[in-house]
Amino acid sequence: MTQTDIDTFGFPAGYFILRSVGSNRLLDVTLDDIEDGTEIALWPEKEKSLVESFREPETNNQVFFIDTSGALCSRSAGHAIDVEDGCLVLRHRRPVSLPFPNAYAHPLPRFSYNQKTGEINVAFACDPSYPPPDAPPSNSWKGKTYLLTAIPMRKPRTILDNASEFIANSIFTPISFLTGTPAPTPARPDEVFNGDIDLNEDEVLEEEKGEEAEVDNSPEQGRKVRVIGVPSDEKDMLDLLLTEKARNRRRWVVTPLRTTYARTK
Template identity: 55%
Template sequence: MQLSLVYENGFPPGYFILRSVACDRVLDVEKDSYEDDAPVCLYPSTESSLVESFRVPTSNNQVFFIDTAGALCSRSSGHAIDVDDGRLVLRHRRPVSQPYPNKYSHSLPSFHYDASTGHVTVTYASDPAYPDGTNPSGAWRERTYYLTSIPERKPRSVLDDAAEALERTLRSPLSLFSGLQAATTVPEAAFDLREDEIEEQERAEEAEIDDAVDKVRKVRVVGTTVEEDRRLGARARERRVWEVLPLRTVARKTV
C-alpha cells in the first residue's frame, strides 16, 4: 500500500533529492534544524553521490521521502513539510484543536510530482490562506499550486542606479520635465493574491536574473489560474521545473 501511494504522488519509493533545474540547487532544511517552523530553502548539494553507503549523514537535511499519509518529509528529522503563507517549513504533527482546521492545526498538504513536466504541485485540504475556513469564496480551489524557485539579484551599486537613470532619460527625454509617472497595471485578481504571487505574475525580465553571490535561494508555493499561467515568461516556467534524484543502495544498477 505504501509503494502504491508513493507512485500515485509521482515520487519514487524510498529517499530522494529534489533539485531545482533553474538554479541548480536542492531542497534543504536550513541548518539541519529539527525545530517546528524551521524554514526550507534551496542550497547547493553538499553530497555528490546518490549511493547510500557513500553518503555522509550530515547531508540528510537535503534528503526527503513521502510517508504513508502522503506527506513530504525530511529524512534528517522525520518531520513533515508544511506550507505557511507560501513558505516551506518543517512541521511537527499536532493534535487537533477546535475549530478545525485552523492555522495551528490542519491537514498537511500533499506534494505531487509530474515526471513529464518536472512540476511539483501542492494539494490542500482547506484554504491555505484561511486554514480556519473563514474565507467563503472558495477561489483557492480554482488555482494550481506550484513549487517554484525564486531568483536572487546581487545588491545594486551606485553605478547601477546611475546607469539605469541615464538609460531612462535617453529613452524618454521629456520625462525630466513632465513630472508624470506611468501607472502600474495590476490584474483584477491581484487583490486576492499574496505579495509573492503578484510578483510572480508581474516580474519583469530583469527581475528574473539570478546572480546573487549568496548560496541560499528561496523556494515558494505559488498559486495561479490557467489565465495567469498564460502570461508567465520562459524563465518563470523554468523555475517550476524539478528533477527528482532517487538514492540507491548499490553503486551500479543491476539488470
C-alpha cells in the same frame, strides 16, 4: 496492501533529492535544523554520490521521502513538510485545536510530482489562508493550482547602478519639459496584475514579472522557494506566457538514492 497499492504521488519510493531546474540547487532544510517551522529553501548540492552508504550523514538535510500517510518528509529531521504563508517549513505533528482547521492545526498538504512536466503540485484539504470562523465563506482557493517554484535573487544595487539610473532619468526629464508630456515610467508588476493590491516581489504571478525580475545573479548561495496559486481554468493559457526562465523555476528533477553501487559501462 501490495506494493502496487502504495501511492507515492509521483515521487519514487524510498529516499530522493529534489533539484530545481531553474537554480540548479537542491531543496534543503536550512541549517539542518529540526525545530517546528524551520524553513525549507534551496542550497547548492553538498553530496554528489547517490549511493546511500557512500553519502555523508550530515547531508541528509537535502534528502526527502514520502511517508506511509503520503506526506512529504525530511530525512534528517524526520518531520513532514507544511506550507506557511507560502513558504515550505518543517511541521511537527500538532494536537487538534478548535475551531479546526486553523493556522496552527490543520491537515498537512499533499505534494505530488508530475514526471511529464516536472512540476510539483501542492494540494490543500482546506483553505491555506485559514480565514477566521466569522469570515465570509469562499471557495476561491479550490479553483487554483498550487505549484512549488524557486525565487530568483538579484545582487544588491551598487552606487554605479544608481548612477546609471539617475543619468537615464535625467535624460527623460528635459524631453518631458520641452514636449509638455510626462516622462514614461515602467509599470510595476503589482500595477499590471491588479492596481488595488500591493504585492511583494515573490507574490507577483510569474506571468506578470518584467525582465528585471528574471535576473538571478546574487552571490548568495541560498535561494527561496514559494508555493504560488494559479487559476486552474487559466493555467494552460498562462503557461504559454511564461519565459523559459520562469518555466524552469517551476520544474524539478527528482532523483532517487540507491542502496547499492551500480557500475556503468
